[in-house]
Amino acid sequence: MLEKTFDPKAVEPRLYAMWEASGAFAPIADPAAEPFSMVIPPPNITGSLHIGHALNNTLQDVLVRFQRMRGKAALWLPGTDHAGIATQMVVERQLAEAGNMSRRDMGRDAFIAKVWEWKAQSGGTIVNQLRRMGASCDWSRERFTLDDGLSAAVRKVFVTLHKQKLIYRDKRLVNWDPQFQTAISDIEVEQREVEGNYWHFAYPLEDGSGEIVVATTRPETMLGDTAVAVHPSDERYKALIGKCVRLPIVGRPIPIIADDYADPEKGSGAVKITPAHDFNDFQVGKRHKLPVINILDPQARLNENAPEEFRGLDRFVARKRVIEQFEALGLLRGVEKTRHAVPHGDRSGVVIEPYLTDQWYVDAKTLAQPAIKAVEDGRTVLEPANWEKTYYEWMRNIEPWCISRQLWWGHRIPAWYGPDGKIFVEETEEAAKSAAREHYGRDEPLRQDEDVLDTWFSSGLWPFSTLGWPEKTQDLARFYPTHTLITGFDIIFYWVARMMMMGLHFTGQVPFKRVFFNALVRDAQGAKMSKSKGNVMDPLELVDAYGADALRFTLTAMSGQARDIKLSTQRIEGYRNFGTKLWNAARFCQMNECIRTPGFDPGAVKQTLNRWIVGETVKAAKAVTQALETCAFDDATGALYRFIWNVFCDWHLELAKPILNGDDEAAKAETRATTAWVLDVALQLLHPVSPFLTEELWDKTAQFGHGREGMLMTTRWPDLPDAWIDPEAEAEIGWLVDLITEIRQVRAEMNVPPSARAPLTLSGAAPEAKQRLSRHRDLILSLGRLGSVAEAESPPAGAVPFVIGEATGALAIAQFVDLAAERARLGKEIGALAGDIDRTAKKLGNPDFVARAPEEVVEENRERLAEAENAKARLEAALKRLETVS
C-alpha cells in the first residue's frame, strides 16, 4: 500500500540517478525523429543556484521533457560560463583571505592556474544544483566557454571578423572601471541617481577683460580642460569667441570656441571642454583639434599631467582640493544641489571614468543589420512580443562593442605585436609568427596582446560553438538552428542580441527560432532579491522543504507574469498539497484495484461516467499540449490542476465509488480500467512539470498493477482523438454534478446534519431528467446523503426547494428548517434572479441592442430571461407555500 504522502527526499536522488544512467537525457538516435534543441543560458561557474535559475531551468526542463515525450530527438545542451570579471574577483578575494600573494605578485600564469584549480573544486556546484531541480540536460554534451573547442571557435571568430574589418583596434574614450582597472562595455555601466552639486567656476579672460563662468559636477576634470565652448549664435559670448581664458590653478591658456554642443539654455551657456574625460567633450575636441590631456592613471588617481600638488591624489580628494582652491582664489561663483545620474560599474559598484585607451572593438552596427532583419521577418520570434520593440530600439542604435578587457581570466586576444607595433591577428602563435616572418622577411620577437575578451564574446557563440562549430559536426547539422531559447529579459542585450549577430554572421542562420523571455523572480514584497537585502530564497532549501516538484509546479504556474514573479512559501505549500492529492488518488486506485488493463479501449467504454471522464481527459490533454507548445506554462499548470483535482478527484472518483462498491461486475471492471487509464494519462501530462512524483507513481502503480516496460519519462505523450469526447455524457454528468451541488448547498445552508437522510422529490422534470434521475439514483442517494428520491407533481408542503434546470427539487427537511433562515435564503435567491431579469429585460428592451447585437447574443439573452423568470416564479411559489404552511 502506498504511504499517505509522497516523500520527495527519499525519491528524488534515486530517480534522477536512474534517468541519468538510462541515457534518456540524450536525444534519441532515430534519424527520422524530428529534432528539438535548446541551449542552456550558461550559468557562471562562480554562481550558486538562485531562484531565477530555478525558474529558468524549470521552464526549459518542462519544455524539453514535453518534446522528448512527443517523440522528438530532444536535446537540452548544458554548460557553464567562465564569467571573466566575476570569477577573477572571487578567486582574488579568496587568495587575499587565505593570506596569499596578490594576483599581480604571483603573475599571470600562476594566477590562471589558481583559477582553474578553483574551477575544478567549486565550478561544478551549480551544475549539481540543477540536477536537484530535476533538469534533464544531456550532460554528455556539457560545455564550458573556456574549453578547447569553444576557445578555438572564439579565435576563429575573432580572426575572421578582423580580416573582414569588423573587428578593429581603436584609441578612444572607454568606460573605465578604476576598481578592476579594465575597460567595460556600455551595457555594463549602470546609471545611479545620486545627490551631487553643480559648482560654478569663473575662468578669467587672458586679457583681463573679464571672466566666463562654467559649471561642472566633476570639478577635478578642469585640470584637463583644453577649451571653453559657447554656442555660435549666443549673443552674450559672440565677442569672446577666439579669445582665451587662463585656466585657474593650472595656468594654461585655453581658447573659447564656438560649437553647437554648447546649449545657451543650460547654466551660463558656456561649457568647459575636457576631451580626455567626457564623451561629448571628446567629440568637440575632435572637431576643433583640441589637445587631449589625460589627467588620470588607471586607478583614477591624478597623474603627471596634473599640477604637482595634485599628483597621486584620488579623484575625489582632488575634487575637494580644486573646489578649495577656487574658493581661495575667489573664483567660486556658486554651488547648486542637484540629483543626477552617475555611471557605476555594474560589478564593481564604483564610479566609472571615461578614459582614453587603445581597445578592440566589434563593428556591431554592421552585424546588427541581419539580426534586425531576422526578427522583422519572423525567422526568430521573441515572446512575449513586446520585447521585440526593446530589441529593435537597442539594435538600431547600437554602438561599437568594446570587447577587450584588462583582465587575466578569459580568452586571450589572438593578436601579436611586432617590435614596430605591427599587429598580426591569427588563430595561433605559429600562424602569427609565420605572418610576421613574411612581413619582416625574418623572424622577429612577437608579443601577444595582454588583454582578454569580454565574456559575452564567447557566450555570443554559444548556440553553435557548443555544437562543434567550426567543425562540420553531426550535431551542428542536426540541432542548429536551435528551436527555443528560454532566458531572462535582463540579458536581452548582453546575450540574445549578440547571439543573433554572431549566429547569423557565421552560420547564415538564426541561432534559435523562438526566444521565450521568462519573468524575473522577486520576493513576496516585489523587491528584487539580493543578498544585501537578505531576501534571497534559496531554491535548494525550498526543495528540501517541499520537494522539487512543488517548487517546479509553483514556478511554472507563476511564470505567466509579464515582468516579475513574487514567490511565497504558501503558494509552494499549496502546490505540494496538489501533488499529495494526486498521490492519494493513486492510492485510491490501488485500494480499488484500478489497474491497467491490456487492450483497454477508452473509446469503447459504455458507462456514462466513464465516457464522460474519457472526454474530460481528452480535453485536458489538448489543453496541456497546446499550452506547452506555445510556452503558455501557466495555462498548462492551470489545466493540470483543474483536471486532476477538480475533475478527476472531486467528481470522477466520487462518482465512481458507488460503482466500485456495487455489484454490477461489468460496470465495475470497466470503471476500474477507465480510472487506471485516466491516472496514467494524468501522470504523463503532469510529468514535464512534476517529474519525480509522477515517475515514482508510474513505478508504484506498475508494482501494484500490471507491470509495464520502461520509465514514464520516455513514454509517448498522449495524443487522444476528439471523437472520444461525448457531448451526451458531458450533459448528463453535468446535470448530475449540478443536482448534487444544489442538494449540498441547501443542506449546508439549512444546517442539516450529515446523518440526516433527507427525502428528495423532483417535480416538473423533463423525461430526460427523469431518466437521469433513475439511472443515477444510487449515486444521488449517496453523494446527496438522501433517504429517498421520488418524482412528484409539485414540491411537497414544507420542503425546501431549489432549481435544477427546468425542474424543481425539494428536500423534505422540515424538522431542520428555521423559517426565518429559509425565507432569507429564498429571498436572496429570488432577489438575485430579479436583478438578473431586470438587467436582461432592459437589454432586450433596447431596440439598438436587438438590432445591432449578433443574433446569437440576443437569443442567448432571451433564453436567459425566460429561464430566470421561470426559476423565480417557482421559488416564489415555494416561498408562498412555506408561509401559508407556517
Added chain:
RNA sequence: GGGCGGCUAGCUCAGCUGGUUAGAGCGCCUGGUUUACACCCAGGAGGUCGGGGGUUCGAACCCCUCGCCGCCCACCA
C-alpha cells in the same frame, strides 16, 4: 527626456481578438471521525476591475487623459 510593464476579492494573481451573475489559490467564516487524501471534504462571506472622459447596443478588455508603483535606455552644464 524616450520606452516598457503594472494598478482586478484581505494577499498573490487569471481574465484570449469587447457579449451571461468578473474567476482561481492562499487567508477568513460555518459545518464535517462519509475507510484515497485534515497536505482533506462540503458550504459561505468578500470586488462600483487606480481616477476621469470617450467610442459602442454593450467596456475589466478599445481610445484619450491623469495619478501612483516598478523596470529599461539616454543624460554627469
